[in-house]
Amino acid sequence: xxxxxxxxxxxxxxxxxxxxxxxxxxxxxxxxxxxxxxxxxxxxxxxxxxxxxxxxxxxxxxxxxxxxxxxxxxxxxxxxxxxxxxxxxxxxxxxxxxxxxxxxxxxxxxxxxxxxxxxxxxxxxxxxxxxxxxxxxxxxxxxxxxxxxxxxxxxxxxxxxxxxxxxxxxxxxxxxxxxxxxxxxxxxxxxxxxxxxxxxxxxxxxxxxxxxxxxxxxxxxxxxxxxxxxxxxxxxxxxxxxxxxxxxxxxxxxxxx
Numbered sequence: 001x002x003x004x005x006x007x008x009x010x011x012x013x014x015x016x017x018x019x020x021x022x023x024x025x026x027x028x029x030x031x032x033x034x035x036x037x038x039x040x041x042x043x044x045x046x047x048x049x050x051x052x053x054x055x056x057x058x059x060x061x062x063x064x065x066x067x068x069x070x071x072x073x074x075x076x077x078x079x080x081x082x083x084x085x086x087x088x089x090x091x092x093x094x095x096x097x098x099x100x101x102x103x104x105x106x107x108x109x110x111x112x113x114x115x116x117x118x119x120x121x122x123x124x125x126x127x128x129x130x131x132x133x134x135x136x137x138x139x140x141x142x143x144x145x146x147x148x149x150x151x152x153x154x155x156x157x158x159x160x161x162x163x164x165x166x167x168x169x170x171x172x173x174x175x176x177x178x179x180x181x182x183x184x185x186x187x188x189x190x191x192x193x194x195x196x197x198x199x200x201x202x203x204x205x206x207x208x209x210x211x212x213x214x215x216x217x218x219x220x221x222x223x224x225x226x227x228x229x230x231x232x233x234x235x236x237x238x239x240x241x242x243x244x245x246x247x248x249x250x251x252x253x254x255x256x257x
Contacts, residue, residue: 002027006088009064011080015148017071018116019080020056026063028090034124035095035212035244038065041087042078051075052239054120054189054212055091057151065090068119068150093243096124096187096210098131101246106184108134112172112198114190115141118153120212121189125152136181140172140194173201183207188247199247209247213238 006025014020028038032055039050057066065088071077079086100106109128111121118139128135129152137157141147144165147157158177159167168175172194178201188198189212202209213229227238231249236242 001090001092002031003087003089004028005085006065007085008083011083013080014068014150018148019069019071020150021067021069021079023065023067023086023088024063025065025088025090026060028088029058029063029065030060032058032060032065032091032123033095034098034127035120036091036093037120037243038067038088038090039092040079041089042075043087044078047075047078049075050089051079052092055123056119057123057126058091066151068116068122068148070116093239094241096212096244098124098127098133100184101208104184106133108136108181108183109185109187110136110138110178110181110183112138112178112186112188112190112194113140114172114188114194115146116148117188117190117194117212118148121187122151122153124187125155136177136183138172138175138178140190141166171197173197185210188212195247199250202247210244211247211250212243213245213250214243 004025004027006023009024010022012020037052037054039052041050053067053069056068069076071080111125113121139157140160142162147159147166158175160170160172160175161167186202186207186209188195195211199209228235229238231245
């Protein structure tokens with residue numbers, strides 16, 4: 001991992017409380033992989049802990065890292081007001097495994113995001129597109145206004161909405177396209193209840209499934225041991241051994257609460 005004083009190239013609100021930031025951080029951009037995250041340091045006495053944000057996209061040629069984040073507290077509010085530079089540590093954690101469990105090539109996969117959990121899947125979609133892997137993007141939202149268009153997410157997506165205002169009405173796991181297609185792998189990121197539903201669906205269909213787990217983090221490097229979950233028979237740190245795990249390895253119900 002690398003620590004850089006990254007120049008802020010863009011920090012723009014793209015929707016109500018949703019911001020798109022582009023950083024010039026060439027060392028991090030060169031090593032970043034889909035599913036990883038970065039830690040942003042605010043260098044303020046009242047905001048000492050860094051904020052973990054998933055990588056939306058990385059361009060090693062331009063040396064740029066992109067994130068899309070939601071303002072939910074003092075930390076992200078402070079980040080949304082920055083315009084010059086910010087200290088960044090990354091790339092962090094283990095991202096999505098883009099081959100099968102035994103190293104086999106993936107031919108057709110499903111990317112399933114819930115709400116703002118769709119954003120980390122953008123980097124994965126770009127990665128798969130360059131390797132000519134056939135993928136379908138599924139996005140579950142509460143209502144139509146939360147279907148954000150940016151990056152790979154401008155392409156066609158399959159939607160499910162709670163109120164029926166966009167796509168299939170109801171759970172994304174009941175989308176007709178998901179039910180009718182055969183996939184080699186499911187990749188998912190989103191709210192914990194959705195991850196549980198996706199995990200149950202994948203198990204019922206005997207499809208390998210990778211999920212990106214979100215837990216509160218303090219250091220992001222595994223030192224504080226503040227983000228542990230049970231995987232198999234062991235307790236592991238989401239920040240260093242994750243955040244991506246195979247869903248059938250997760251044995252702690254607390255992960256999905």
